[in-house]
Amino acid sequence: MSGIDIIKAYGHLGGKDLIAVMTRQVFAGRIAVTSSFGAESAVLLDLVAQVDPSVPVIFLDTGELFDETLEYRYRLERQLGLTDVRVVRPSSEDLSEAEDLWRTDHDRCCYLRKVLPLARATEGFAALIDGRKQAHGFERQDLSSIQVVGGVAKISPLANWGEDEVQKAFKARGLPVHPLVEQGYRSIGCWPCTRPTLPGESARAGRWAGSAKTECGIHTLVLGQDGAGI
Numbered sequence: 001m002s003g004i005d006i007i008k009a010y011g012h013l014g015g016k017d018l019i020a021v022m023t024r025q026v027f028a029g030r031i032a033v034t035s036s037f038g039a040e041s042a043v044l045l046d047l048v049a050q051v052d053p054s055v056p057v058i059f060l061d062t063g064e065l066f067d068e069t070l071e072y073r074y075r076l077e078r079q080l081g082l083t084d085v086r087v088v089r090p091s092s093e094d095l096s097e098a099e100d101l102w103r104t105d106h107d108r109c110c111y112l113r114k115v116l117p118l119a120r121a122t123e124g125f126a127a128l129i130d131g132r133k134q135a136h137g138f139e140r141q142d143l144s145s146i147q148v149v150g151g152v153a154k155i156s157p158l159a160n161w162g163e164d165e166v167q168k169a170f171k172a173r174g175l176p177v178h179p180l181v182e183q184g185y186r187s188i189g190c191w192p193c194t195r196p197t198l199p200g201e202s203a204r205a206g207r208w209a210g211s212a213k214t215e216c217g218i219h220t221l222v223l224g225q226d227g228a229g230i
């Protein structure tokens with residue numbers, strides 16, 4: 001099926017229905033989930049686990065994550081019964097170049113710590129499921145539930161979900177909350193580039209605050225084609 005045919009056939013679906021059709025039919029055995037195990041991640045992972053807890057979940061450990069995120073990953077993994085969480089890390093060579101780069105060059109740092117390792121880890125997959133939402137604003141405000149980038153499908157089952165639906169899902173499913181949420185963090189990435197949001201700010205306003213950057217680049221990567229030698 002071409003990307004356009006997939007969008008035409010399934011673009012109206014969302015949530016668990018979209019996950020089910022993508023993991024069981026369209027991309028069976030060739031699809032993975034990417035998760036930051038951040039503030040809202042439990043909702044998507046719970047839907048995936050209800051459909052098939054053995055779908056690979058790729059967790060990018062940049063080396064700069066909060067300790068709370070690393071602990072939360074284990075808690076969620078256990079509670080949801082996820083059986084194939086794959087931790088992906090930057091190479092030692094990339095880490096040595098990236099050492100303190102977040103102070104001076106966010107784009108290069110994200111490229112070394114996130115984009116390159118994810119490109120390596122997702123080689124062979126035809127589609128990736130992510131938790132992006134229009135409600136995050138910025139580049140995501142017009143997000144559709146299926147996008148095709150460089151021949152690879154990006155599936156965003158929660159694209160149309162608002163904050164109310166997310167909170168309802170946490171309550172209805174008894175999902176554990178990331179420990180930093182109670183400190184005001186509504187979107188959680190690497191510690192040097194994440195701060196709590198202020199009243200009235202959008203959920204992602206605390207990411208790379210004070211700079212024009214709003215995305216790390218992993219959602220626009222073309223699988224297996226973003227790094228030299230991959």
Ligand code: SF4
Nearest residue numbers: 102109110113190193
């Ligand atoms: S979010 Fe910050 S620390 Fe993390 S990879 Fe990007 S620039 Fe580096």
